[in-house]
Amino acid sequence: MLIDLDSYQVALVTHKELSLSKLSELYFKDVPKFLLSLKTHNHSGVLLQTCNRIELYTYNQDPREILNELKINEPFLKSAKILKGFDVFKHLSRVACGLESLAIGEAQIIGQVRKAYKLAEEANTITSYLKLLFDEALRIGKKVRSKVKIAGLDYISATVKIIREELPRGSSIAVIGTGDAAIEIMSKLSKLNHYKLYLAGRNKYKVDLLSKSFGANPLSLNDLSILNSVDGLVVAIASDYKIELNTNRNVVAIDLGVPPNLVKKSNVKLYTMENLSSMIEDNKGLLAEEIKKAEESLKEELEKLRHKLLNSMMEHVIGRIYREAERIREEEVRETLNKIKGKESFTKEEFEEIILSLSRSMIKKLYHHHTEELRDLALKGKLDEKMLSLILKLFIK
Numbered sequence: 001m002l003i004d005l006d007s008y009q010v011a012l013v014t015h016k017e018l019s020l021s022k023l024s025e026l027y028f029k030d031v032p033k034f035l036l037s038l039k040t041h042n043h044s045g046v047l048l049q050t051c052n053r054i055e056l057y058t059y060n061q062d063p064r065e066i067l068n069e070l071k072i073n074e075p076f077l078k079s080a081k082i083l084k085g086f087d088v089f090k091h092l093s094r095v096a097c098g099l100e101s102l103a104i105g106e107a108q109i110i111g112q113v114r115k116a117y118k119l120a121e122e123a124n125t126i127t128s129y130l131k132l133l134f135d136e137a138l139r140i141g142k143k144v145r146s147k148v149k150i151a152g153l154d155y156i157s158a159t160v161k162i163i164r165e166e167l168p169r170g171s172s173i174a175v176i177g178t179g180d181a182a183i184e185i186m187s188k189l190s191k192l193n194h195y196k197l198y199l200a201g202r203n204k205y206k207v208d209l210l211s212k213s214f215g216a217n218p219l220s221l222n223d224l225s226i227l228n229s230v231d232g233l234v235v236a237i238a239s240d241y242k243i244e245l246n247t248n249r250n251v252v253a254i255d256l257g258v259p260p261n262l263v264k265k266s267n268v269k270l271y272t273m274e275n276l277s278s279m280i281e282d283n284k285g286l287l288a289e290e291i292k293k294a295e296e297s298l299k300e301e302l303e304k305l306r307h308k309l310l311n312s313m314m315e316h317v318i319g320r321i322y323r324e325a326e327r328i329r330e331e332e333v334r335e336t337l338n339k340i341k342g343k344e345s346f347t348k349e350e351f352e353e354i355i356l357s358l359s360r361s362m363i364k365k366l367y368h369h370h371t372e373e374l375r376d377l378a379l380k381g382k383l384d385e386k387m388l389s390l391i392l393k394l395f396i397k
Helices: 020-025 031-040 064-068 074-079 086-097 108-123 129-149 155-166 180-192 204-214 227-230 273-340 347-381 385-395
Strands: 008-014 046-048 053-059 081-084 172-176 194-199 217-220 233-235 251-255 270-271
Touching: 008 064, 008 074, 008 086, 008 204, 031 053, 031 064, 031 108, 046 108, 053 064, 053 086, 053 129, 064 074, 074 081, 081 086, 086 129, 086 194, 086 273, 129 273, 155 180, 155 233, 155 251, 155 270, 155 273, 172 180, 172 227, 180 194, 180 204, 194 204, 204 217, 204 233, 273 347
Parallel strands: 172 194, 172 233, 194 217, 233 251, 251 270
Antiparallel strands: 008 053, 008 081, 046 053
């Protein structure tokens, strides 16, 4: 396929432009529904949405025009900036490496990129061009991460750090959620073997399975009365589900929801994503050397990718040139054979004229389009001496 790098675009808003709470106000409320709307209107695209970012990737379509046409998420549209061309490859590769995350090097982001890819595949809104973009970014992300360990303090490790510092051994802790973040937190807490653990979620089968795996007590979201007697609470549920504690106990709570799911009580010591973000920001200085190495590794991989893409584009162009030349050759030979069909003999002069006519016609058809285009460019003032010199090198040995 012929890749046009300039056709790649991404509309994005990230934690660099807005606080996490402000960013959450721009979320696409239902990603699968949005992708279905794209498909229904014959558009393609991949939506990457996390607590750190909202990014809509497209090829050969302006994401702003798509959203305008569908009348979807005008607040995001007003706030989004646009990247184009190879900058899109560069940005998504940085995202996959964890270099664009608030928590530099966070492990979760590469899985979130894969999830966005998968959702677009299921909705049939990802084209071969967008697959190329995501495949290359994921490949680079994996490679850079294998060379340089840049994982610092992320939301998961910050959550566990707070629990270890705030709650003594033997404390009871409830985790609400069965997604990737909740599973990772439960895994880390169970390995400490310091706490009595509870796990709640919508899917009873999954809750029971995970609880057994982590040595926790399963809970139902329909009956969370146990929360009134726990010492610690982690809310890691991706929804607008609201949780209210009716307890007089001093509880340490960590809410990973954006916006928060927990309705705060005065006796609850609550850590939100904004608090965790501050902790993570303060920790960045410790990773300076690793970040520098990762940036160097990424730069090297991006140069290789640029070279690979340009080579692919050039091979495609050369192939098309040869195919067009072959089409013209076949056409001219066929016409020449039709002219001499039925004639049993030729004079030397007649034979030479046939060959000369064939060669003249081939040359004219091969170069006529190019020469007319050159004349048109010259008339429009789009040619300079350097470009003319390059054209001479291309066409004259």
